[in-house]
Amino acid sequence: MGESGLTNSPATRREFLGHAATATAALTAGTLLSSAGCARSTARLTGRQGGGLIGPGSVVLFQGDSITDAGRDRRREDTANDTRALGTGYALLAAAALLANHGEAKLTIYNRGISGHKVFQLAERWDKDCIALKPDVVSILIGVNDIWHTLDGHYDGTVEVYERDYRALLERTKRELPGVRLVVCEPFVLRCGAVNDKWFPEFDGYRAAARRVATAFGTVFVPFQTMFDEAVRTTPPAYWAGDGVHPTLAGAQRMAQAWLQAVASPTT
Numbered sequence: 001m002g003e004s005g006l007t008n009s010p011a012t013r014r015e016f017l018g019h020a021a022t023a024t025a026a027l028t029a030g031t032l033l034s035s036a037g038c039a040r041s042t043a044r045l046t047g048r049q050g051g052g053l054i055g056p057g058s059v060v061l062f063q064g065d066s067i068t069d070a071g072r073d074r075r076r077e078d079t080a081n082d083t084r085a086l087g088t089g090y091a092l093l094a095a096a097a098l099l100a101n102h103g104e105a106k107l108t109i110y111n112r113g114i115s116g117h118k119v120f121q122l123a124e125r126w127d128k129d130c131i132a133l134k135p136d137v138v139s140i141l142i143g144v145n146d147i148w149h150t151l152d153g154h155y156d157g158t159v160e161v162y163e164r165d166y167r168a169l170l171e172r173t174k175r176e177l178p179g180v181r182l183v184v185c186e187p188f189v190l191r192c193g194a195v196n197d198k199w200f201p202e203f204d205g206y207r208a209a210a211r212r213v214a215t216a217f218g219t220v221f222v223p224f225q226t227m228f229d230e231a232v233r234t235t236p237p238a239y240w241a242g243d244g245v246h247p248t249l250a251g252a253q254r255m256a257q258a259w260l261q262a263v264a265s266p267t268t
Contacts (some may be wrong), residue, residue, distance in 0.1 A: 052264045053137050053181040053220065054098065059108040061133055062091040063122060064141035064185070067246060068113025080108040087111055089247065090255035097260060110135070118146045118157065119165040126169065131176050138173060138180055139259070141224070142166070143187030143206045144245055151198060159202070163209040170217050183263060184214035188225035190237035195244030222262040224255060 054060060059080075062068050070089030076082050081099060086092040086109070095109040112129040114121070119142050122129075130138060146162045149155035173180060187206050189195045207225055214221040231240055231254060238244075240251035247255060 053183070054105075054107070054263060055136075056105045057107075058105070058136040059134060060095075060098070060110070060137045060139070061130060061135035062086075062095075062109075062111045062113060062139050062141075063130065064113040065117045065145050066113070066115035067144070068111060068141050069115045070111075070113070070252070072111050072113070077110065077112060080110055085111060087113070088252075090252045090259060093253055093256035094259050097256065113141075116145055116149075118142065118149065118155065119162055119169060123165065123169050123172070126172065130173065134177065136179070136181060137183065137263070138177075139183035139185060139222075139263075140169075141185035141187065141222075143210055144189060147199065147203055147206055148194075148245070159205040159209055162206055163213060166209070166213045167216065170213065170219075174217070182217060182219040183222060183259075184210055184217075184219045185222040185259070186210055186224045186226070188228055190228055190232065190241045190244045192237040193241070193243030193245070220262050222259050224258060227254060227258045 067089060068087070068091055070087030070091065072087035073082075073084040076085040079085050081095070083092065086095050091111045091113070095111075098105075098107055098109065110133055112133075114125075122140070122142060143162060146155070146157050150157055170182060173182065187203075187210055189199060189203060211221060213219075228237075228240055228251070239248065240254065241247045
């Protein structure tokens with residue numbers, strides 16, 4: 001036993017790591033529901049009331065492609081707050097932090113991402129996979145397939161088509177769900193695996209289009225590419241996304257943290 005009074009046994013290390021993980025989760029999500037919001041136990045907060053989008057009783061929906069899908073069990077998709085229904089990616093990790101730190105809020109969280117989808121495919125299933133759920137918060141991460149499937153010859157879309165379809169989807173969503181709060185996530189790639197020079201500069205156009213859409217609709221914008229660009233300064237890209245597109249466990253955790261931080265921030 002050293003001066004700290006701690007042993008270096010495996011059990012002690014596991015206990016320490018467990019406490020550290022718990023503390024990190026609490027710090028990450030602890031500000032999402034403000035004290036003012038919790039005092040209004042029957043009210044649903046907005047980005048302009050209480051400093052965040054999520055409040056007591058909120059229904060939260062994650063939407064997108066394979067990065068959001070993350071192997072979720074679609075047979076269980078109608079079961080809210082279900083581990084298998086939420087997949088194994090950032091949506092699960094963000095949901096876990098919300099549910100762990102705000103049990104009193106009675107949140108309802110769904111994941112309806114589908115691998116391979118582009119914006120127009122979200123639109124084709126939007127009635128079932130969004131409108132019918134009557135979400136208070138809809139988070140969308142879409143765009144990588146809109147360029148990837150063009151590069152591999154399986155799609156003839158353009159940045160202009162992506163932005164046009166995205167705007168139409170959000171217009172429809174706000175029309176049918178007037179009180180909904182929207183979150184637009186920045187599409188991202190890392191320069192490794194399947195991602196090579198032929199992706200650029202076109203991919204940057206998709207990122208810019210997503211930001212324009214977020215600005216036009218006054219949504220929260222989650223800067224995933226900016227976050228990963230910072231991460232690769234000290235750690236190789238493959239550490240965060242082995243194929244350059246799909247995040248590793250570490251990458252998914254970084255995404256969850258960035259999402260929670262952005263959604264906790266006011267939109268004004």
